[in-house]
Amino acid sequence: MSISIKNLSYEGENEKKILKNMSFHVDEGEYCFLIGETGSGKTTILEILMGLIGENQLQNEIKIFKKKLFGKKNKRVIQKEISYVFQRCEAHFFKTTVEKELKVSGDLEKGIEILKLLSLEYEEIKEKSPFELSGGEKRKLAITIALLKNPKILLLDEPTIGLDGKSSAELMKFLGTLNKNGMTIIQTTHIMEEVMDYATKYVVVKGGEVMYDGTDVFKERKILKNCRLDIPFERRLLDALSKKGFNLEKEEIEDFLLERLC
Amino acid sequence: MLNKLYSEKESIVHRIDIKTKIIYTFGYVLSLMLMNNFLTVFISFIILVFLLLFSKLGMKKIFYFMKTTFPALISIAIMYKFVLEKTNFEIVRISSVLIFSTVSISCFVMTTKVTEMAKAIESMIPFKKIIPAYEISLMFTVSLRFLPMFIREYKRIKKAKICRGIYIEDMNLKEKVKHVLGYFLPMFLLSLEHAYNLAIAMEVKGYRKKERQVEWNFEKVDYIMFLLLVVYLVLIVGGRK
Amino acid sequence: MIKISDITYGYEDKIIFKNFDFSIKKGEFFMVLGKNGSGKSTLAKLISGIDLPTTGKVMIDDLDTGTDDIWEIRKKLGVIFQNPEDQFVGSTVLEEMTFILENYDGKNIDLKINKALISVGLMHKKNESINNLSGGQKQKLALASALLLKPKVLVLDEVSAMLDPRSRKELLMLLKKLNKSGVTIVYITHYVEEVMCASKCLLLDQGKKVIEETPRKFLEGNLLKYNLVIPFHLKLLMKLNKDEEKYKLENNQCVVDKICQYL
Numbered sequence: 001m002s003i004s005i006k007n008l009s010y011e012g013e014n015e016k017k018i019l020k021n022m023s024f025h026v027d028e029g030e031y032c033f034l035i036g037e038t039g040s041g042k043t044t045i046l047e048i049l050m051g052l053i054g055e056n057q058l059q060n061e062i063k064i065f066k067k068k069l070f071g072k073k074n075k076r077v078i079q080k081e082i083s084y085v086f087q088r089c090e091a092h093f094f095k096t097t098v099e100k101e102l103k104v105s106g107d108l109e110k111g112i113e114i115l116k117l118l119s120l121e122y123e124e125i126k127e128k129s130p131f132e133l134s135g136g137e138k139r140k141l142a143i144t145i146a147l148l149k150n151p152k153i154l155l156l157d158e159p160t161i162g163l164d165g166k167s168s169a170e171l172m173k174f175l176g177t178l179n180k181n182g183m184t185i186i187q188t189t190h191i192m193e194e195v196m197d198y199a200t201k202y203v204v205v206k207g208g209e210v211m212y213d214g215t216d217v218f219k220e221r222k223i224l225k226n227c228r229l230d231i232p233f234e235r236r237l238l239d240a241l242s243k244k245g246f247n248l249e250k251e252e253i254e255d256f257l258l259e260r261l262c
Numbered sequence: 263m264l265n266k267l268y269s270e271k272e273s274i275v276h277r278i279d280i281k282t283k284i285i286y287t288f289g290y291v292l293s294l295m296l297m298n299n300f301l302t303v304f305i306s307f308i309i310l311v312f313l314l315l316f317s318k319l320g321m322k323k324i325f326y327f328m329k330t331t332f333p334a335l336i337s338i339a340i341m342y343k344f345v346l347e348k349t350n351f352e353i354v355r356i357s358s359v360l361i362f363s364t365v366s367i368s369c370f371v372m373t374t375k376v377t378e379m380a381k382a383i384e385s386m387i388p389f390k391k392i393i394p395a396y397e398i399s400l401m402f403t404v405s406l407r408f409l410p411m412f413i414r415e416y417k418r419i420k421k422a423k424i425c426r427g428i429y430i431e432d433m434n435l436k437e438k439v440k441h442v443l444g445y446f447l448p449m450f451l452l453s454l455e456h457a458y459n460l461a462i463a464m465e466v467k468g469y470r471k472k473e474r475q476v477e478w479n480f481e482k483v484d485y486i487m488f489l490l491l492v493v494y495l496v497l498i499v500g501g502r503k
Numbered sequence: 504m505i506k507i508s509d510i511t512y513g514y515e516d517k518i519i520f521k522n523f524d525f526s527i528k529k530g531e532f533f534m535v536l537g538k539n540g541s542g543k544s545t546l547a548k549l550i551s552g553i554d555l556p557t558t559g560k561v562m563i564d565d566l567d568t569g570t571d572d573i574w575e576i577r578k579k580l581g582v583i584f585q586n587p588e589d590q591f592v593g594s595t596v597l598e599e600m601t602f603i604l605e606n607y608d609g610k611n612i613d614l615k616i617n618k619a620l621i622s623v624g625l626m627h628k629k630n631e632s633i634n635n636l637s638g639g640q641k642q643k644l645a646l647a648s649a650l651l652l653k654p655k656v657l658v659l660d661e662v663s664a665m666l667d668p669r670s671r672k673e674l675l676m677l678l679k680k681l682n683k684s685g686v687t688i689v690y691i692t693h694y695v696e697e698v699m700c701a702s703k704c705l706l707l708d709q710g711k712k713v714i715e716e717t718p719r720k721f722l723e724g725n726l727l728k729y730n731l732v733i734p735f736h737l738k739l740l741m742k743l744n745k746d747e748e749k750y751k752l753e754n755n756q757c758v759v760d761k762i763c764q765y766l
Contacts, residue, residue, distance in 0.1 A: 136539070165731055228669055233735060234736075237762065260766055
């Protein structure tokens with residue numbers, strides 16, 4: 001197991017209980033989606049996993065790569081293997097040009113390659129300030145910087161928010177490929193549509209508690225409803241069709257229906 | 263942290279108009295300079311006790327603010343005694359001035375909502391045709407509104423540095439100073455962006471330069487407070503040797 | 504209602520609009536889509552009078568943003584922006600609402616505020632600190648404060664970009680209701696599924712009109728070229744509804760059931 005969380009509780013400011021006795025684990029190579037509304041505690045979980053908060057409160061039950069996430073030395077060792085991309089990616093930038101940002105993060109050549117995979121032309125943006133880039137470009141740059149660290153685990157906090165449809169789809173495809181090549185990814189979201197194609201594990205969070213931990217969240221209609229999460233159209237259609245005896249893949253739906261109904 | 267500054271209780275002091283409170287606190291602190299014998303110190307002390315009683319503030323909170331003055335207090339006391347060789351009374355006097363003024367100002371701060379303070383300051387600034395009082399108080403209010411956001415952003419940048427493997431606590435002073443720029447740049451740009459967006463939002467909501475009416479809304483309580491202030495000042499002046 | 508005639512607009516060395524014409528009729532729910540840099544946000548600023556065109560005129564209900572009193576225009580036109588964090592001056596809901604009325608006229612303040620808050624469903628948060636509101640609630644507050652002056656036009660610049668799907672739907676429902684009661688809506692977005700609420704859609708690219716049609720015809724255009732992704736369910740519905748409108752998009756489950764019915 002890459003990441004194992006047992007009985008995690010966390011109190012924020014004003015003694016407000018943010019996480020209540022959570023337990024779940026993520027194996028190596030999984031693409032785990034932490035799903036829940038804003039305020040359910042998903043970002044807090046990621047920050048704790050990265051060792052950014054929770055110094056005095058952890059019950060000492062979080063193990064990453066079989067090491068306990070506790071104590072300065074241990075934390076540093078673990079933090080080397082994890083990368084975290086914030087929702088507000090401006091926080092990651094502190095150099096005056098894209099070129100400097102990449103140089104200070106690691107191998108420039110590799111950085112250019114990754115940018116290309118994310119369909120960003122390095123030559124076009126290298127002289128620009130990272131703060132000048134558009135929302136999508138900033139995200140892609142932040143992810144590139146995170147990957148230059150060569151992490152084993154990638155933590156992403158709602159990476160597609162604010163992106164247009166095409167950038168969003170491109171980004172998810174990129175992350176999916178990354179996962180297939182061995183990267184363990186934990187990503188928070190509340191957009192159910194993007195989850196379907198890539199997830200190997202779902203953890204649904206509400207009010208700081210784990211509501212669901214498994215591989216097929218869409219079966220649990222009640223839980224989804226309780227957490228105010230939608231079921232994507234494709235999924236509803238696939239389920240309804242399989243009830244009628246037609247077991248199809250997502251790609252086959254369109255042709256199938258056009259044939260039958262027109 | 264800012265939330266801790268205001269104590270949510272219903273007391274007489276809470277209800278007094280802010281302008282009165284400002285003038286009263288100001289007057290009280292100034293009057294502390296007039297103390298020059300045990301009687302005057304005692305009178306000031308009694309007033310303070312009454313103030314605390316009427317504002318229903320817990321001693322715990324008061325102590326929290328007083329804690330900040332202890333280093334100064336102790337160093338001044340030591341200096342007075344051993345370096346300047348002043349009398350014991352002088353030491354008591356200066357300590358009282360420090361303690362009483364801190365407590366009374368804390369009392370004021372804890373019974374006044376920040377937003378009201380801005381309005382009060384605006385109405386008390388003179389020469390409104392020359393000094394843009396409304397704009398100053400608006401700047402005050404708006405900056406206060408953005409303060410939590412900037413604190414959040416600062417924390418975020420700090421965390422992002424850790425994510426990059428930059429551990430500031432391990433660095434020596436020279437390197438730390440170098441990294442300060444790394445904070446300054448994003449926060450500066452961020453504030454520009456916010457300022458720009460806010461300016462547009464304000465313009466769209468009809469904000470523009472205009473003549474503001476000044477209103478001094480005084481009620482009975484305020485007149486009584488003024489009378490008490492005068493009485494107190496008289497006592498202090500009269501009680502001097 | 505809104506008429507843009509032959510405008511040119513740019514800054515530094517970049518020209519965004521050149522000899523651009525554009526008009527919106529009264530009562531329309533007009534959507535503007537396009538990728539980043541296409542000029543849609545600039546268009547919103549030009550319509551709201553925040554920026555003025557270098558040449559040409561922007562007319563709101565026969566008032567010229569360049570020459571007539573901008574404050575009169577602002578009474579008729581409310582604007583709401585993308586970032587919920589940046590739009591507010593006050594620290595509580597009540598303070599924010601009072602700010603606008605203080606700038607215009609001070610009669611019946613309480614009544615007007617209550618009415619606006621009720622219409623967006625935020626009455627129970629009247630004394631709440633703005634920092635405690637969720638993103639969706641903040642945008643609703645921005646809408647409520649824009650409604651205080653009873654505007655005839657509302658311009659919304661990508662207001663749903665930072666919201667979760669539920670809040671986005673709620674906001675659109677509110678806007679639809681307002682549109683039905685006569686308010687002209689100019690809505691800028693890049694989420695293609697939102698076009699179903701519109702009465703007319705415009706696709707902008709580099710300051711030029713590419714498609715200006717009803718939502719149905721709009722969806723038939725080559726949107727992917729302009730970075731717009733048509734969601735699966737809309738694509739499917741369009742193909743199924745080619746000959747006759749058998750499947751209406753009310754909610755997802757209804758459509759699914761109907762499809763199964765016909766199978």
